Amino acid sequence: MTMSYDVVIAGSGPLGIAAARRLAERGADVLVLEQGDAISDPPGSHYRNSDRFVAQPDSYLPAATKYLEFIDDSRPRDALPGAAVTRAAGGQGVIWTNLCPRGDALWPVMSDEEWSARYRLAEEYLLVQSDGLDRSIRQKRIGAELEKYFETTDRKVEALPVAGHFLESGILHYTAPFDILSAAGEARNKVSIRRDRVNRVVSEGHKVKHLETTSGRVEAAGYVIAGGAIATPQLLFRSGIRPDALGRYLSYHPLAVCQIVVAPEFCSAEGVADVDPRIQIRPGGETPWYTLVLHDVSPFDPSGDDTEIPPNRLVEIQSICPVDNEEHKRAIFHEEGRVTFDVPLSDADLGRMSGAEAEARELADLLGRIRQGCALAWMPFGFAHMTGTTRMSASNDGTGVADYQGRVWDYDNLFLATNGLIPTRMSVNPTLTGVSLAIHVAEHIQP
Ligand SMILES: Cc1cc2nc3c(=O)[nH]c(=O)nc-3n(C[C@H](O)[C@H](O)[C@H](O)COP(=O)(O)OP(=O)(O)OC[C@H]3O[C@@H](n4cnc5c(N)ncnc54)[C@H](O)[C@@H]3O)c2cc1C
Numbered sequence: 477m478t479m480s481y482d483v484v485i486a487g488s489g490p491l492g493i494a495a496a497r498r499l500a501e502r503g504a505d506v507l508v509l510e511q512g513d514a515i516s517d518p519p520g521s522h523y524r525n526s527d528r529f530v531a532q533p534d535s536y537l538p539a540a541t542k543y544l545e546f547i548d549d550s551r552p553r554d555a556l557p558g559a560a561v562t563r564a565a566g567g568q569g570v571i572w573t574n575l576c577p578r579g580d581a582l583w584p585v586m587s588d589e590e591w592s593a594r595y596r597l598a599e600e601y602l603l604v605q606s607d608g609l610d611r612s613i614r615q616k617r618i619g620a621e622l623e624k625y626f627e628t629t630d631r632k633v634e635a636l637p638v639a640g641h642f643l644e645s646g647i648l649h650y651t652a653p654f655d656i657l658s659a660a661g662e663a664r665n666k667v668s669i670r671r672d673r674v675n676r677v678v679s680e681g682h683k684v685k686h687l688e689t690t691s692g693r694v695e696a697a698g699y700v701i702a703g704g705a706i707a708t709p710q711l712l713f714r715s716g717i718r719p720d721a722l723g724r725y726l727s728y729h730p731l732a733v734c735q736i737v738v739a740p741e742f743c744s745a746e747g748v749a750d751v752d753p754r755i756q757i758r759p760g761g762e763t764p765w766y767t768l769v770l771h772d773v774s775p776f777d778p779s780g781d782d783t784e785i786p787p788n789r790l791v792e793i794q795s796i797c798p799v800d801n802e803e804h805k806r807a808i809f810h811e812e813g814r815v816t817f818d819v820p821l822s823d824a825d826l827g828r829m830s831g832a833e834a835e836a837r838e839l840a841d842l843l844g845r846i847r848q849g850c851a852l853a854w855m856p857f858g859f860a861h862m863t864g865t866t867r868m869s870a871s872n873d874g875t876g877v878a879d880y881q882g883r884v885w886d887y888d889n890l891f892l893a894t895n896g897l898i899p900t901r902m903s904v905n906p907t908l909t910g911v912s913l914a915i916h917v918a919e920h921i922q923p
Pocket of ligand 1: 486487488489490491492493509510511512540544561562563564565566567568569571572573574575576672673674675702703704705707708711860861893894895905906907908910
């Protein structure tokens with residue numbers, strides 16, 4: 477039986493699936509093509525929800541990162557040795573850590589009211605909430621201490637929302653693309669997902685005619701490429717769609733982390749379990765970075781006397797630093813299919829990192845002491861949160877790949893849904909903004 481679809485989407489990560497859901501809710505029949513296999517059951521559900529990570533939370537990060545395919549480790553730092561893709565049903569949306577702040581560097585792609593409406597819908601799709609944090613002793617006590625610390629600045633101490641919901645058992649169920657689609661009601665039946673790889677976008681003049689996939693040819697009225705911030709521009713390049721801005725103005729987040737043994741006065745009594753805290757201090761005033769104090773995942777192997785510390789005594793401090801969007805910071809696409817990176821950090825970028833590092837050390841002293849083996853470290857450069865590689869622009873002036881509706885410049889029926897559309901220097905985790913944009917793009921495609 478031949479099925480016909482209104483829209484075909486390449487990529488089943490959170491952004492591709494959010495676009496699929498919105499299009500289906502608007503009446504479109506949608507086919508999602510995903511090149512990766514399932515790594516979770518059901519396909520596209522969060523890998524972290526499995527019983528073994530509930531039992532042993534610290535085993536999650538090493539297990540999840542084996543699904544990262546690192547791209548370019550040719551040169552330290554400038555080549556972003558941590559840049560990675562995940563080929564899997566659900567993309568990196570099945571291994572992410574689900575922190576969902578609203579964006580801090582919005583651009584006039586839509587009115588403030590529309591931004592709010594899109595964020596609200598994205599939060600509904602992702603089940604974003606900060607429930608339960610008022611039950612956390614560390615949240616309350618550390619929060620109060622941080623409020624004093626930041627009192628004379630323009631930065632506010634707030635609860636950090638996460639994409640997930642608490643089950644009756646009290647366990648946090650993390651949202652993944654499977655959940656986004658499952659909650660779509662009848663619209664769920666209008667979305668099909670197929671294991672297939674898009675090799676090429678084939679166009680004639682201003683129109684995409686079909687996608688060439690591993691299993692053949694797929695035709696639709698509209699096409700959305702949602703392959704992530706690296707594979708999306710890579711597919712455009714492979715297809716001969718090579719606007720000047722492709723891969724340029726790349727931004728990402730150098731991320732510094734340390735783990736703290738929290739002083740007893742901020743913690744529940746010995747042997748009394750505590751809800752894990754999640755606190756955010758957003759950029760503000762003269763401070764462009766984003767600071768998190770939370771107990772979530774740790775990349776460290778604790779050592780010495782600190783190997784065994786009860787979970788109610790721990791938090792991580794994460795400092796997320798934004799990198800300026802500059803034309804020369806870029807992903808380079810090679811004819812034979814390889815991608816390499818050239819993202820030299822400027823003095824301004826490095827200055828921000830020094831400032832964030834100094835602040836993290838002060839906060840560590842304020843809250844307790846650094847756990848042995850968990851000293852402040854910058855995670856591999858370019859670890860995640862890449863943006864700008866297919867940036868939006870207000871006009872077709874060479875500084876953007878897509879217009880403010882996410883349509884690739886000079887194409888009538890080719891759209892993008894990726895964090896790569898974000899053209900500004902965003903300091904906070906990007907996925908909620910990316911999902912809001914995917915919804916925005918889906919609103920502009922005629923089913
Ligand atoms: C460990 C980790 C933790 C993270 N934590 C957070 C966090 O707390 N908060 C936050 O905001 N962000 C976080 N992120 C980032 C977040 O996961 C991404 O922003 C998000 O997954 C991007 O979604 P996407 O749909 O654009 O792309 P992806 O999730 O990368 O999905 C793209 C999909 O497209 C498929 N694809 C690509 N090319 C093709 C093709 N040619 N044909 C068919 N299929 C194709 C890929 O196989 C992949 O499955 C984290 C990332 C990692 C790795």
